[in-house]
Amino acid sequence: MASKKVLIVDDEFSIRDMLRMALEIADFECLEADNIQDAHRLVVDERPSIVLLDWMLPGGSGIELLRRLKRNETTAEIPVIMLTAKAAEDNVIQGLDVGADDYVTKPFAPRELIARIKALLRRSVGGDDRDRLEIDELVLDIDSRRIFVAKSPIEMGPTEFNLLQFFMSHPERAYTRNQLLDHVWGANVYVEERTVDVHIRRLRKALQGGVKDYSDLIQTVRGTGYRFSSKGMVAG
Amino acid sequence: MASKKVLIVDDEFSIRDMLRMALEIADFECLEADNIQDAHRLVVDERPSIVLLDWMLPGGSGIELLRRLKRNETTAEIPVIMLTAKAAEDNVIQGLDVGADDYVTKPFAPRELIARIKALLRRSVGGDDRDRLEIDELVLDIDSRRIFVAKSPIEMGPTEFNLLQFFMSHPERAYTRNQLLDHVWGANVYVEERTVDVHIRRLRKALQGGVKDYSDLIQTVRGTGYRFSSKGMVAG
DNA sequence: AATTTACGTGACAGTTAAGTGACGGTGGCT
DNA sequence: AGCCACCGTCACTTAACTGTCACGTAAATT
Numbered sequence: 355m356a357s358k359k360v361l362i363v364d365d366e367f368s369i370r371d372m373l374r375m376a377l378e379i380a381d382f383e384c385l386e387a388d389n390i391q392d393a394h395r396l397v398v399d400e401r402p403s404i405v406l407l408d409w410m411l412p413g414g415s416g417i418e419l420l421r422r423l424k425r426n427e428t429t430a431e432i433p434v435i436m437l438t439a440k441a442a443e444d445n446v447i448q449g450l451d452v453g454a455d456d457y458v459t460k461p462f463a464p465r466e467l468i469a470r471i472k473a474l475l476r477r478s479v480g481g482d483d484r485d486r487l488e489i490d491e492l493v494l495d496i497d498s499r500r501i502f503v504a505k506s507p508i509e510m511g512p513t514e515f516n517l518l519q520f521f522m523s524h525p526e527r528a529y530t531r532n533q534l535l536d537h538v539w540g541a542n543v544y545v546e547e548r549t550v551d552v553h554i555r556r557l558r559k560a561l562q563g564g565v566k567d568y569s570d571l572i573q574t575v576r577g578t579g580y581r582f583s584s585k586g587m588v589a590g
Numbered sequence: 591m592a593s594k595k596v597l598i599v600d601d602e603f604s605i606r607d608m609l610r611m612a613l614e615i616a617d618f619e620c621l622e623a624d625n626i627q628d629a630h631r632l633v634v635d636e637r638p639s640i641v642l643l644d645w646m647l648p649g650g651s652g653i654e655l656l657r658r659l660k661r662n663e664t665t666a667e668i669p670v671i672m673l674t675a676k677a678a679e680d681n682v683i684q685g686l687d688v689g690a691d692d693y694v695t696k697p698f699a700p701r702e703l704i705a706r707i708k709a710l711l712r713r714s715v716g717g718d719d720r721d722r723l724e725i726d727e728l729v730l731d732i733d734s735r736r737i738f739v740a741k742s743p744i745e746m747g748p749t750e751f752n753l754l755q756f757f758m759s760h761p762e763r764a765y766t767r768n769q770l771l772d773h774v775w776g777a778n779v780y781v782e783e784r785t786v787d788v789h790i791r792r793l794r795k796a797l798q799g800g801v802k803d804y805s806d807l808i809q810t811v812r813g814t815g816y817r818f819s820s821k822g823m824v825a826g
Numbered sequence: 827a828a829t830t831t832a833c834g835t836g837a838c839a840g841t842t843a844a845g846t847g848a849c850g851g852t853g854g855c856t
Numbered sequence: 857a858g859c860c861a862c863c864g865t866c867a868c869t870t871a872a873c874t875g876t877c878a879c880g881t882a883a884a885t886t
Contacts, residue, residue, distance in 0.1 A: 395853095425614055511862055528735040549864055551844065556862095574844065575735050576872070577748035583734065585743065747873055784833090785875050791834065792873095812832065812883070 358475060361385045361402040363393040363419065364437065365410070373406065376468060390419045397429055399512065401499065404471055407454070409438045420454060426540040428516045433474040435467075487522040489584045492561075492568045494522050503564025510560035513538070513553050518561075521572065521582035530579040554580055594711060595636060597621045599629040599655065600644040600673065609642065612704060626655045633665055640707055643690070645674045656690060669710040671703075723758040725820045728797070728804045730758050739800025746796035749774070749789050754797075757808065757818030766815040790816055 362373050365388045374384045385400055387393035397405065405423070409416045416436065423429045433455040456470050487494040493502040499515060501508050510518070516538050529537075531547040539545060558569040573581045598609050601624045610620045621636055623629035626647060633641065641659070645652045652672065659665045669691040692706050721732035729738040735751060737744050746754070752774050765773075767783040775781060794805040809817045 399854095421611065425611075513863075526731075527733045545864065546866095548844090548866090552846085552864075555845065576843070578735055581734055581736075583736075749874075781875065782877095784877090787833065788835085788875075791836095810833070 358404070359383045359385060359400060359402040360471065361387065361393065361396055361400070361405045363387045363390075363405060363416070364408040365389065366408075369408070369437075373467075377471075382471070390416075393419055394422060397423060397432065398516075402432065403475060405432060405434045406467075406471075407434050407436055409436060422540055422542070426537065428519055428538065429540075435470060435474065487519070489522065489525075489571065490568075491566055492571070494519055501560070503561075503566055503568060506565065508560055508564045510557065514557040514560055517553055517557055521580075525582045525584060528575040528578050528581040534579065550579075594639040595619045595621060596707065597623065597629065597632055597636070597638040597641045599623045599626075599641060599647070599652070601625065601647050602644075605644070605673075609703075613707075618707070626652075629655055630658060633659060633668065638668065639711060641668055641670045642703075642707075643670050643672055645672060671706060671710065673698075723755070725758065725761075725807065726804075727802055728807070730755055737796075739797075739802055739804060742801065744796055744800045746793065750793040750796055753789055753793055761818045761820060764811040764814050764817040770815065786815075 360377055360382045362370050362377075362384060363386075364370050364373070367388075370386050370388070374386065377384050385396050385402055387396055393405075393407075396402070407416045407420060420434055420436075423432065423434065435456045435458060436454045437458055455474055458467050458470060486496060491502075491504045494500075494515075495502065496519065501510060501515065501518065517534070520534070520538050531550040534550050535543070535545060535547070554572060558572055561568040561571065571582055571584060573583055575581050596613050596618045598606050598613075598620060599622075600606050600609070603624075606622050606624070610622065613620050621632050621638055623632055624647075629641075629643075632638070643652045643656060647655075656670055656672075659668065659670065671692045671694060672690045673694055691710055694703050694706060723730045723732070727738075727740045730736075730751075731738065732755065737746060737751065737754065753770070756770070756774050767786040770786050771779070771781060771783070790808060794808055797804040797807065807818055807820060809819055811817050
C-alpha cells in the first residue's frame with residue numbers, strides 16, 4: 355500500500371514532533387499545521403487520509419476546523435481523530451456530534467493512537483466508498499485526484515476538480531451559485547457569486563480539452579445556476 | 591442522497607444553531623423559525639420534508655402548530671418530530687395523539703435525531719426521492735429544473751417553467767391573470783395582465799415542442815383566465 | 827350580420843443574466 | 857528572489873428572456 359498521509363494539527367511543537375516520529379515509524383507520511391488556517395489549506399491541497407486534531411488551538415478552537423471540514427462535501431469524508439485533554443469530556447461529546455470519528459485523550463500511548471488510525475483507515479477505505487466517479491468515458495479518480503477522458507488525463511486546477519467532483523456526485527440537479535459556494539468552497543468563505551461562473555468556464559474548457567468534449571455535461575440553468583447532467587448525451 | 595429540506599421550529603437560537611449544524615453535515619437543507627406564524631408560513635411556502643417542532647414556543651405552544659398542520663390536507667402528510675423536555679411525558683402522549691410522528695426528548699444526541707429523521711423520511715418517501723410532478727408522460731423535475739416529455743427534455747424559459755410548476759401543483763382550477771401574477775411572478779411586481787397571455791402562449795408552444803403535444807393541458811377560461819387540467823386527455 | 831369583447835400571435839426593444847478575456851495578488855516551489 | 861500556477865474580481869461582450877404593443881382572430885352580444 356502506498357503510504358498514507360496524516361495531517362497533525364497541534365500548536366505544541368513537542369507533541370507534533372512526538373507524533374511525527376511515531377507515525378513515521380509506522381510508515382505514514384506526515385503533514386503538520388499549528389493553526390486552523392494552515393490546517394484547512396493543507397487538507398484541501400494535500401488531501402490527507404486522516405487528520406489528527408488537537409482541541410485547543412490559537413485562533414479558533416479545533417471544533418471550528420472540524421465544522422468546516424465536515425460541512426464541505428469534498429472534505430467531509432476524511433476521518434478526524436480528536437486529541438483532547440483528559441478532563442474535557444464535554445468536548446468529546448460535542449466533537450463526536452459535529453462529526454469527529456474518534457478521539458484520544460492526552461496523554462496517550464502512541465501505539466494506541468496508531469491502532470486507532472489504522473482502524474479508521476480500514477473502515478473508510480474498505481467501506482462502500484468508491485474511489486472513482488465515471489460518466490461514459492469521463493472518469494474522476496478521487497484517490498489520485500485526476501481526471502481522465504478516454505483513458506488519457508486532462509489538466510485542471512484544484513477548484514475545478516472539486517467542482518467536478520461535487521457535480522459528478524450530485525448529477526441531475528440544479529444548484530444556485532451560493533449552493534455551489536457552500537458545498538465546494540465551504541460555507542463561511544466569502545467570495546463573489548460570479549466567481550462560480552469563472553470556474554465553471556474553466557472547468558468547461560478543461561472538459562473540452564480531451565479527446566472527447568464533455569463540456570456540455572455542465573449546463574446553465576438560467577435564473578438559477580448550473581446543473582450536471584448526462585441526460586441527452588449523444589453517443590459517438 | 592438528494593438533500594431534503596428540514597424545518598426547525600424552536601425559539602432558542604442555540605438549539606436551532608446546533609440542529610442546523612448537525613443537519614447540514616448530514617446533508618439536509620435547513621429552514622428555521624422561532625414562532626408558530628413563521629413556521630406555518632414556511633411549511634406552506636417551502637414544503638419541507640420534515641418538521642422538527644419544539645414543544646414550548648412563544649405565542650402558542652407547539653401543539654397548536656401541529657394541529658394546524660395535521661388538519662390541513664396538504665400539510666398533513668409532512669412528518670413532524672416533537673422536541674420535548676425530558677420531564678413532560680404527558681406532552682408526548684398528547685403530541686402523538688394529535689399526530690406527531692415521533693418525538694425526541696431533550697437533551698438529545700444529534701446522531702440519534704438524524705437517525706430518526708432518516709427513518710421517517712424512508713417511511714414516508716419510500717424509495718427514490720426526487721421532487722417531481724407528472725401528468726401522463728409530462729414530467730416536471732423540480733430538482734433539476736427540467737421538463738421532460740416522454741423522457742426527453744424540452745426547453746423553456748424560467749418564467750414558463752415557474753408557470754408550469756404552479757399549474758401542475760394546482761390543477762383543475764381556474765386562475766385569473768392577477769392570481770397568476772401573484773403566485774408566479776410574486777406579489778408586489780407590477781406588470782400588465784396581458785403579459786400573462788404571452789407567457790401562456792410561450793408555454794403552450796414549448797409543450798408542443800416534444801414528441802407528444804401537451805399544449806391543451808392549458809385551457810383558456812374565457813372571461814376569467816386559465817386553467818390546467820388533465821381531464822379529457824386523449825389517449826395516444 | 828354587425829358589433830363588441832376577449833384572447834391569440836408575431837415582432838420589437840429594453841433589460842437582465844451568463845460568457846469571456848484580462849489582470850493583479852498570493853502562495854508554493856526551485 | 858524569481859517563477860509558476862491558480863484564484864478571485866472586474867469590465868466588457870454576447871446571449872437569452874421579459875414585457876409591451878399592434879394587429880389578427882374567435883367568441884359573445886345586439
